[in-house]
Amino acid sequence: MPHIRTLGADExxxxxxxxxxxxxxxxxxxxxxIGIQGLNPPVLSASVRLYETLMLxxxxxxxxxxxxxxTVTSRELDCFY
Known part of the structure; x- marks a missing residue:
């Protein structure tokens, strides 16, 4: 699995x-x-809005x-996240 640099909440x-x-x-x-998108906060924000729109x-x-x-789709595709 590739390493993706992330920023912690304290950073x-x-x-x-x-x-x-x-x-x-x-x-x-x-x-x-969420953390893997942290290096591009505008993309993270848009991703969260999309998720909330789809789920709510x-x-x-x-x-x-x-x-x-x-969850089932992620599992079937062997998606770690």
């Missing part, structure tokens, strides 16, 4: 610090899928089913 400033703080409030920590938008599937589908 984050500006937009990245705000995104990390939101991640900690949401999940209790900064998960790797009204529709026939509840969030629990959407999360399960994402």
């Amino acid at each position: 984050a400033t500006g937009l990245l610090a705000r995104e990390y703080e939101k991640a900690i409030r949401r999940a209790g920590r900064v998960f790797n899928v 938008a009204p529709g026939p599937l509840g969030r629990d089913l959407r999360e399960m589908l994402a």
Whole structure:
């Protein structure tokens, strides 16, 4: 697996610090899928907005089913994150 440089929450400033703080409030920590985007905070911010839109938008599937589908898809594709 390739090594991807990341910044810890203690190193984050500006937009990245705000995104990390939101991640900690949401999940209790900064998960790797968030941390690997930390070198480009605007991309991280857009990625989080996309994720929230997909998971929280009204529709026939509840969030629990959407999360399960994402988890199963990641597992089937051997996605570490």
